[in-house]
Amino acid sequence: xxxxxxxxxxxxxxxxxxxxxxxxxxxxxxxxxxxxxxxxxxxxxxxxxxxxxxxxxxxxxxxxxxxxxxxxxxxxxxxxxxxxxxxxxxxxxxxxxxxxxxxxxxxxxxxxxxxxxxxxxxxxxxxxxxxxxxxxxxxxxxxxxxxxxxxxxxxxxxxxxxxxxxxxxxxxxxxxxxxxxxxxxxxxxxxxxxxxxxxxxxxxxxxxxxxxxxxxxxxxxxxxxxxxxxxxxxxxxxxxxxxxxxxxxxxxxxxxxxxxxxxxxxxxxxxxxxxxxxxxxxxxxxxxxxxxxxxxxxxxxxxxxxxxxxxxxxxxxxxxxxxxxxxxxxxxxxxxxxxxxxxxxxxxxxxxxxxxxxxxxxxxxxxxxxxxxxxxxxxxxxxxxxxxxxxxxxxxxxxxxxxxxxxxxxxxxxxxxxxxxxxxxxxxxxxxxxxxxxxxxxxxxxxxxxxxxxxxxxxxxxxxxxxxxxxxxxxxxxxxxxxxxxxxxxxxxxxxxxxxxxxxxxxxxxxxxxxxxxxxxxxxxxxxxxxxxxxxxxxxxxxxxxxxxxxxxxxxxxxxxxxxxxxxxxxxxxxxxxxxxxxxxxxxxxxxxxxxxxxxxxxxxxxxxxxxxxxxxx
Ligand SMILES: Cc1cc2nc3c(=O)[nH]c(=O)nc-3n(C[C@H](O)[C@H](O)[C@H](O)COP(=O)(O)OP(=O)(O)OC[C@H]3O[C@@H](n4cnc5c(N)ncnc54)[C@H](O)[C@@H]3O)c2cc1C
Ligand SMILES: *[C@@H]1O[C@H](CO)[C@@H](O)[C@H](O)[C@H]1NC(C)=O
Ligand SMILES: *[C@@H]1O[C@H](CO)[C@@H](O)[C@H](O)[C@H]1NC(C)=O
Ligand SMILES: *[C@@H]1O[C@H](CO)[C@@H](O)[C@H](O)[C@H]1NC(C)=O
Ligand SMILES: *[C@@H]1O[C@H](CO)[C@@H](O)[C@H](O)[C@H]1NC(C)=O
Ligand SMILES: *[C@@H]1O[C@H](CO)[C@@H](O)[C@H](O)[C@H]1NC(C)=O
Numbered sequence: 001x002x003x004x005x006x007x008x009x010x011x012x013x014x015x016x017x018x019x020x021x022x023x024x025x026x027x028x029x030x031x032x033x034x035x036x037x038x039x040x041x042x043x044x045x046x047x048x049x050x051x052x053x054x055x056x057x058x059x060x061x062x063x064x065x066x067x068x069x070x071x072x073x074x075x076x077x078x079x080x081x082x083x084x085x086x087x088x089x090x091x092x093x094x095x096x097x098x099x100x101x102x103x104x105x106x107x108x109x110x111x112x113x114x115x116x117x118x119x120x121x122x123x124x125x126x127x128x129x130x131x132x133x134x135x136x137x138x139x140x141x142x143x144x145x146x147x148x149x150x151x152x153x154x155x156x157x158x159x160x161x162x163x164x165x166x167x168x169x170x171x172x173x174x175x176x177x178x179x180x181x182x183x184x185x186x187x188x189x190x191x192x193x194x195x196x197x198x199x200x201x202x203x204x205x206x207x208x209x210x211x212x213x214x215x216x217x218x219x220x221x222x223x224x225x226x227x228x229x230x231x232x233x234x235x236x237x238x239x240x241x242x243x244x245x246x247x248x249x250x251x252x253x254x255x256x257x258x259x260x261x262x263x264x265x266x267x268x269x270x271x272x273x274x275x276x277x278x279x280x281x282x283x284x285x286x287x288x289x290x291x292x293x294x295x296x297x298x299x300x301x302x303x304x305x306x307x308x309x310x311x312x313x314x315x316x317x318x319x320x321x322x323x324x325x326x327x328x329x330x331x332x333x334x335x336x337x338x339x340x341x342x343x344x345x346x347x348x349x350x351x352x353x354x355x356x357x358x359x360x361x362x363x364x365x366x367x368x369x370x371x372x373x374x375x376x377x378x379x380x381x382x383x384x385x386x387x388x389x390x391x392x393x394x395x396x397x398x399x400x401x402x403x404x405x406x407x408x409x410x411x412x413x414x415x416x417x418x419x420x421x422x423x424x425x426x427x428x429x430x431x432x433x434x435x436x437x438x439x440x441x442x443x444x445x446x447x448x449x450x451x452x453x454x455x456x457x458x459x460x461x462x463x464x465x466x467x468x469x470x471x472x473x474x475x476x477x478x479x480x481x482x483x484x485x486x487x488x489x490x491x492x493x494x495x496x497x498x499x500x501x502x503x504x505x506x507x508x509x510x511x512x513x514x515x516x517x518x519x520x521x522x523x524x525x526x527x528x529x530x531x532x533x534x535x536x537x538x539x540x541x542x543x544x545x546x547x548x549x550x551x552x553x554x555x556x557x558x559x560x561x562x563x564x565x566x567x568x569x570x571x572x573x574x575x576x577x578x579x580x581x582x583x584x585x586x587x588x589x590x591x592x593x594x595x596x597x598x599x600x601x602x603x604x605x606x607x608x609x610x611x612x613x614x615x616x617x618x
Contacts, residue, residue, distance in 0.1 A: 024312045025304035029172035029332070031297070034305075036312075042302040047591050048186035053615060055608050060615035062608075063188040065206040066105035066164050072185045077165065083177040087168045091209065093147040094120055094136045099157035102147065105164055105206065112153050121149040124449040127266045131194045131242070134166040135202075135209045138448040142200020144611065145451055145526040161200065161611055163190055163207035170214045172299065172332050178210040179330060180303045183593045188614050191330055191594070193240060193271035196264070198454040198519075199564045201272060201325055201596040205612045212271065213240040215332065218249050220257075224294060224335075227311035233338040234294055235259060239270045239331050243280070251436040256341040258282065258435055260289040263384050263443055263492070270296075270334040272325035276560035277507040279494055279517065281382045281398045281439065282339075287500025288507055290321035292337045298329035301593035309335075319584045321505035324559055324573070324599035327581075328588045341434040342400065345407040346442045348428050349394040355424040359390065365423035366392050367472045372414040373493045373515050374464045379410045383493035384443075389479055389486065396442035404431040453540045455520040455563035457548035458556045460513045461495075470551040477547035478520045481539050490519040508575045510556035519561045520544045530610065541566055564598035573598070592616060 023042060028034030050061030051070050064070040081088040092109065096102040097116035102109045123129035130136050137143050144160030167178045182189035188207040195202050203209075215238035224234040235257070237246055244265035250257040259269070262280040267273050269289065278289030286292060295309035296317065306329065308317035319328045351365040369385075369392060376383055376397070385394040399407040408429055418425055432438040459471055478487045496503075497512030522540050524533065545563055557566075559573040570578045578600065585601030595605060595614060604617040 023306075025300070025306055027305065029297070029305050031307050042300060042304070042588070044183075044302065044591055047183045047593075050186055050616070052618070053608070053613065059618040060606070060608065061618050062613050062615035063206075064186045065188075065613050070186065072181075072187065076181075076185065080167075080177060080181050084167050084169070084174040085171075087170065087174060089134055089166045089168060091135050091163050091166045093143070093157065093160065093162055094130075094133045095124075095147040095149045096157045098149040098151075098153060099147065099155055100153045102157045104159055111157065117149060124149055125447045127445055127448045130448040131196075131213070131266055133195070134168060134211055135163055135190075135192050135195070137195045137197065137200065137203050139196075139198050139452060139454070140449060140526070141451045141453060141524055143203050148526055159205070161203055161205045163188075163192075163204060163209035166192075166209040166211055168211050168214065172305065175210055175212065175330055175332065176299050176303050176305070178208060179299055179301065179593065182208050183301065183303065183591070188595065189593060191271070191326055193268040194242060194266060196267050197272055197325070198561055199597065201599075204595075204614065205607070206614075210330070212330075215239040216241055216245070217333070218246065220253065220338070221335070224337075227309055228294065230294060230337065233257060234335050235338050236333050236335045237269050238333050239268070241269055243267050243269060247436055247439060250338065251341065251434065256434055256436060257338040258341045259336045259338055260286050260292050262289075264446060265443060266445070269336075270331050272560060274334060275320060275323065275325040275327070275331070276558065277322040277505065277511070279492060279496070279558070281384075281435070281443075282400065283494040283496050284377055284380055284382045285400055285499040286339065287496040287503075288322060288505055288511070289336070290505035290507060291496065291500050291503065293317075293321050293334055293505070294337060295335040296320050296329075297332040299332065300329050301589040301591070315584055316588060318506055319581055319588070319600075321507075323506035323577075323581045323584070324596070326594045326596035327585055327599040327601070328594075330594075341436055343403070343431070343433055344435045344438045345399040345402045345404040345429065345431050346438045347394075347397040347399075347407060347411065347430065348426075348442070349392070349397070350426045351392040351423060353390050355426065357390065361423055362390050362392070363472065363476070364421050365418055365425060366475070367468065368414060368417045368421060368423065369394065370464065370471060370516070371468045372417070374461050375413070376410065377493050377495040377498060377515050380498060381407075381410065381493065383491075385491045385493075387475060387479065387489040387491060395444070396438070398435075398438065398442075400435050404429045451524045451526045453522045453524060453536055453563070454561060455522075455540045455545040455548075455566070456518055456557050456561045457520070457545060457552060458511070458514050458554045458558065459516040459518070459552050460510065460554040460556075461515050462513070463552045463554060464515050467551055474547040474551040478518075478544045481522070481543045485522065485536075485539060487520055487522045487544055489521065492517045506574065506577050506581060508556045508573060508577065510554050510575055514554070514556075517558055517561070518548060520548065537565060559599070569598045570600075574600070
């Protein structure tokens with residue numbers, strides 16, 4: 001389209017009814033110093049065609065994998081490197097330093113370095129170290145685990161399911177360059193923030209990775225001036241900021257402020273977390289993190305800068321709030337509501353082998369704890385717990401805005417029941433001047449570097465009220481899915497509908513009556529064969545998660561912490577919101593420049609040839 005025709009189209013679109021719901025884009029990142037253009041639709045004419053493939057009689061259009069003739073030339077990668085100010089890296093897996101060579105797609109590289117190997121080995125379980133790597137994942141299963149640290153440097157080290165190149169982006173223009181390059185060259189694109197994703201959505205075989213972790217700006221807004229009716233405090237948070245960073249920065253304000261973050265100190269805010277919804281210690285009182293978003297700055301799959309808020313690109317705004325990670329745009333920053341921090345009480349409860357080795361006594365205690373879960377969230381609590389055989393570890397109970405006496409009164413009927421049942425336990429109660437003090441004291445760093453499959457399910461009020469014994473039977477199945485296997489669970493008691501009865505996001509409507517969201521974990525030995533992996537995936541989907549689903553009526557689970565291969569993921573992740581999200585995906589990214597497993601509109605997509613080539617059914 002010529003420039004004058006484009007202007008005409010823009011003019012025409014601006015007079016169309018509903019033009020405000022149209023596409024408002026910019027060519028510059030800063031909304032203050034660049035002007036808006038209204039487009040009737042995004043233009044995809046510069047996108048490269050996909051490569052065709054046929055497998056089992058099915059025709060696919062595929063992304064260009066390394067080694068194929070369509071793979072961009074060295075000159076093209078060099079020119080991308082120039083566009084991103086030299087910040088393009090060849091990705092070498094973090095365990096490669098313990099191996100003599102990395103047999104990568106670009107050739108064999110000498111990688112052994114004794115000191116670096118000692119560091120990688122010592123830090124393999126460290127979340128902070130793993131987050132700081134260019135493209136590593138905390139949960140390694142979906143990297144295919146083909147290059148872990150080893151004491152035998154002769155062990156092979158191959159790419160597995162990692163990306164080939166990484167842009168260590170420091171400016172919006174670097175992110176745009178990566179999106180444009182992927183679209184114009186039909187290369188798989190992965191956005192990687194902290195690498196927390198449980199199910200491999202921040203890694204992908206043969207991809208160009210954009211690392212957003214350097215986007216660390218935090219800007220406080222004393223009084224938000226819209227659009228929208230909200231007028232309180234707000235904060236704009238860069239794409240790479242982690243939970244602990246924003247909470248520490250809020251604590252340093254006078255008076256101290258908080259935002260709704262995850263329980264995990266190292267999870268990001270503005271990346272996959274918020275696009276999945278984002279639950280944490282404030283969720284019972286304030287809803288999901290996504291319910292508290294006021295605006296995003298983002299870049300579309302077409303490479304345009306956009307603001308998404310209640311007025312501009314309102315449909316994109318809604319979809320980015322819980323509609324699924326890596327699906328609609330790459331987020332540069334999010335603006336969220338802030339809240340004054342307030343005095344809080346916390347508690348810990350343990351029932352483990354220190355207290356009893358009688359499995360029946362222990363299960364009776366665990367069942368009593370879960371029976372009272374509706375009561376806990378109905379009193380405004382958030383509770384995080386872990387469940388392993390003979391170990392119930394509730395750390396912590398969180399009572400924001402309550403005194404320790406008030407928390408003790410909420411917990412009393414449960415503790416009385418434990419006493420009546422003859423279940424020994426350990427319970428401690430603490431009071432803190434702010435929630436932040438509680439958070440630092442009672443939440444812990446978790447471990448990186450293990451290989452596991454993860455599933456999960458939500459139990460609502462009705463499930464707990466009418467079928468707690470059935471839920472406990474399902475827990476027994478998760479911990480012991482088969483005589484040769486064991487699993488474990490992480491539970492989160494919260495109800496976004498307590499403090500935010502009306503959803504303000506694209507999250508599943510069923511969440512508004514949640515009580516317990518469970519993550520089910522099945523460890524996988526690194527080096528497992530494809531057949532062993534298929535067997536374990538089957539156990540996760542059809543034994544562990546099936547037991548949880550069978551004990552519940554909620555029909556709901558959490559896109560960020562669930563089995564991507566479960567049946568009916570569309571309705572389980574989004575319920576009645578799904579058709580709208582799929583339509584928005586086709587509007588904002590019809591070609592699949594972005595792709596993450598089991599996100600809106602990806603029904604036709606598959607990773608064929610043992611998890612390598614990303615393709616769409618034609
Ligand atoms: C130890 C641990 C604790 C957790 N605790 C919680 C919790 O308390 N509450 C909760 O809700 N979840 C929790 N999670 C799950 C968490 O929400 C997901 O792991 C989520 O994917 C993390 O997002 P990230 O951006 O930090 O991670 P990444 O793995 O880097 O990215 C995740 C996904 O988001 C996409 N993405 C990242 N950045 C952007 C961007 N700027 N624009 C567009 N797409 C992007 C990636 O492509 C990928 O698809 C936890 C996970 C772990 C491992
Ligand atoms: C990109 O350029 C920088 C600076 O010139 C260089 O160090 C780096 O190796 C280049 N990356 C690639 C993939 O060639
Ligand atoms: C992934 O791991 C499996 C073993 O589970 C192996 O057979 C396969 O070759 C690996 N693929 C890649 C690309 O690393
Ligand atoms: C567990 O609780 C049930 C039901 O209250 C009771 O019948 C049983 O005796 C208890 N088991 C133990 C070992 O206390
Ligand atoms: C068992 O409970 C005690 C408190 O009584 C606690 O100190 C210990 O860490 C717990 N063990 C496990 C494995 O959680
Ligand atoms: C939540 O569950 C309770 C108990 O089953 C029920 O009374 C209530 O109507 C439910 N609320 C919503 C919003 O579904």
